[in-house]
Amino acid sequence: MHDIRFIRENPAAFDAALARRGLDPLSAGILAVDERSRAIKTELQQGQARRNEASKAIGQAMAAKDVDKAESLKAEVAALKDRMPALEAEDRETGEALQAMLAAIPNLPANDVPDGDDEACNVEIGRWGEPRHFPFTPQDHADFGPALGLDFEGAAALSGARFAALRGQMARLHRALAQFMLDRQSGENGYEEVNPPLLVRDEALFGTGQLPKFAEDLFRTTDGRWLIPTAEVSLTNLVREQIVAAESLPMRLTALTPCFRSEAGSAGRDTRGFIRQHQFEKVELVAICKPEDSGAEHERMCAAAEGILQALNLPYRKMLLCTGDMGFSARKTYDLEVWLPSQQTYREISSVSNCGDFQARRMNARFKPEGEKQTRFLHTLNGSGLAVGRTLVAVLENYQQEDGSVIVPETLAPYMGGITRLRPR
Template sequence: MHDIRFIRENPAAFDAGLARRGLAPLSAEILALDEQSRAIKTQLQVGQARRNEASKLIGQAMAAGDKDKAEALKAEVAKLKEDMMWLEVDEQTHSETLQDRLAAIPNLPADDVPEGADEDANVEVSRWGTPRAFDFAPQDHADFGPALGLDFEGGAKLSGARFTALRGQMARLHRALAQFMLDTQTGVNGYEETNPPLLVRDEALFGTGQLPKFAEDLFRTTDGRWLIPTAEVSLTNLVADQIVPLAELPVRLTALTPCFRSEAGSAGRDTRGFIRQHQFEKVELVTICAPDESQAEHARMCAAAEGILQALALPYRKMLLCTGDMGFGARKTWDLEVWLPSQQTYREISSVSNCGDFQARRMNARYRPEGEKQTRFLHTLNGSGLAVGRTLVAVLENYQQADGSVIVPEVLVPYMGGVTVLEPKS
C-alpha cells in the first residue's frame, strides 16, 4: 500500500517510480480521487459544526419563547442530518475507491534496482562454486529419479498433473533437507521456529499483497479460507494490527510448511519433473524490523539462504532482479539460482525481498520510535531458506553417478541415519 501523503508531496517521484516498473503515470488519477474524498470530508465537518451550532440555538430560541425560530432551526437540523447521511455514504464510497486503487499499485523499486522489462535485464551479483565436470552425460532428475523413489505416476494418479509422491529413501532425503535447513536457520542464524496456520482469511493475503491481484494463483476452500502459497503470509501477518515494542525488533521468524499454488500464470512451464508443483515444502524466512534496519537485514537474510547452498556444496549465482521481474510487493529482490547440470543453466531456488513499509501499511503493523509519540510503519522482508523440492532436484542432479545412484551430501548424512548413497531399485 502506498502513502497518500507521499504522493501528494511527491507526485513526480511517484510517477517516476511507476515508470521504472513499466507503468503509466497515476499520480493525477490518485490525487483527483484523494481531492474528492477530502472535499466530502470537509463538507461533513462543516455540516457537523453547523448542526451542533443549530442544536444549541434551538434551546436558546425555546428559552426566549421564539417558537417560529425554534421550528425553523429544527427543520434545518433535520435537513442537515439527512444531507450528512448521504455525504457519509458518498465519502465512504470515494474512500474505498481510493484505497482499492492504491492497493492495486505495486511497490516502488529502490534506487539501486536496475531497470528492465523482464529477467533478461537482471544483473548477476556473484557466483559461488564451480559446476562439476561429469565424465558421463548428466541426466535430468525426471529420468533417473523414479528409480530412487520419485513417484510421478502415483502423485498424478491421486491428484493430477504437478503432484508427486516421494517414497522410501527419496522421502527421507526430502525430510533430511528440510530438517537441515530448519536447524540451520534456527540454531545458526537465529530465526525463531514457528508452526503457523496453513489456512488464512482474505485479510492475511491482502496484507502481504497476494490479494486482490493474484487470486487466480491461489487455492480457496469452500468456506472462504485460502491455502497459503508461502509461509510468508502467515508469518508476516503475526504482527498485523499491532504496535510491536521497539525492544522486540527485529523479529526474525522461520517456518517449514507445505505451500500450495495453482500456477495459473505458468501454463506450459516445467511441466516435467519436480521443479514446479502445486504442493511443495519450503523453509521460509521473515523479518519484521525498523526502517533503518531493513537494508542490513536484507543482506543478512540472503546470507542465511546462501549458507544452505554452500553447506550442500551446490554451485549457485546471486542475481539482482530488475524492475520488470520483481514481485508485486518488493522494492528490492535478490534471487539465488542453483546450477542444474541436465539443463546446463542456473535455476531459481530462493527469492529474498525487502518490501519496505509496503506490506506493513496494508497490515497496519507499526512500532513507536524511542522518544516519539507517533507510531511509524515497520519494514518487512521475506525469503526462502530454501525451497525444499527444488533443493532436492539440485542435490539429485549435482550428486548423480553414472550407475543411477546419488551421493548424499556430507552435511545430510546424520539426518539420513548414516546413509551415504541413494541406490536405484534394480
C-alpha cells in the first residue's frame, strides 16, 4: 500500500517510480479521487457541526418563544439529516475506491535497483563454487529420479500433473534437507521457529500483497479460506493490526511448511520433474524491523539463505533483480540461482526481498520509536531459506553418479540414519 500523503506531495516522483516498473502515470487519477474524498469528508464534518449547532439553537429559540426561528432551525436540521446518509455512503464509496486504486499498485523500486523489462536485465552480483566436471553426461533428475523413489506416475494418478510422491530413501533425503535448513536458520542464524496456520483469510493475503491481484495463483477452500502459497503470509501477518514494542525489533521468524500454488501463469514451463509443483515445502524466512535497519537485514537474510547452499556445496550465483522482474510487494530483491548440470544453467532456488513499509501499511503494522509520540510503519522482509524441493533437485543432479546413484552430502549425514548414497531400486 502506498502513502497518499507522499503522492500528494511528490506526484512527479511517484509517476517516475511507476515508470521504472513499466506503468503509466497514475498520480492524477489517484489525486482526483483523493480530492473528492477529502471534499466529502469536509462537507460531512461541516454538516455534522452545523446540525449540532442548530439543534442547540432550537432549544434557545424555544426558550425565547421565537417560534418562527425554532421552526426554521428544525427544517434546517431535518434537511441536514436527510443529506447525511447520502454523504456518508459517498464517503465510504470514495474511500473504498481510493484504497482499491492504491492496493492495486506495486511497490516502488529502491534507487539502487537496475531498470529493465524482464530477467534478461537482472544484474549478477557474484558466484560461489565451481560447477562439477562430470566424466559422463549428467542426466535430468526427472530421468534418473524415479529409480531412486521420485514417483511422478503414482502422484499423477492421485492428483494430476505437477504433483510427486517421494518414497523410501528419496523421502528421507527430502526430510533431511528440510530439517537441516530449519535447524540452521533457527539455530545458527537466530530465526525463531514458528509452526503457523496453512489456511488464512482474505485479510492475510491482502496484507502481504497476494490479494486482490493474484487470486488466480492461489487455491481457495469451500469456506472462503485460502491455502498459503508461502509461509511469508502467515509469518508476516503475525504483526497485523499491532503496535510492536520497539525493543522487540528486529523480529526474525522461520517456518517449514507446505506451500500451495496453482501455477496459473506458468503454463508450459517446467512441466517435467520436481521444479514447479502445485504442492511443495519451503523453509521461509521473515524479518520485521525498524525502517533504518531493513537494508542491513536484507543482506543478513540473503547470507542466511546462501549459507545453506554453501553447506551443501552447491554452486550458485546471486542476482539483483531489475524493476521488471521484481515481485509485486518488493522494493528490492536478490535471487539465488543454483547450478543444474542437466540444464547447464543456473535456476532460481531462493528469492529474498525487502518490502519496505509496503506490506506494513496494508497490515497496519506499526511501532513507536523511543522518545516519539507518533507511531511509524514497520519494514518487512522475506526470503526462502530454502525451497526444499528445488534443493532436492540440485542435490540429485550435482551429486549424481554414472551408475544412477546419488551421494548424500556430508552435511546431511546426521539426518540420514546412516544412508550415505541413494541407490536405484
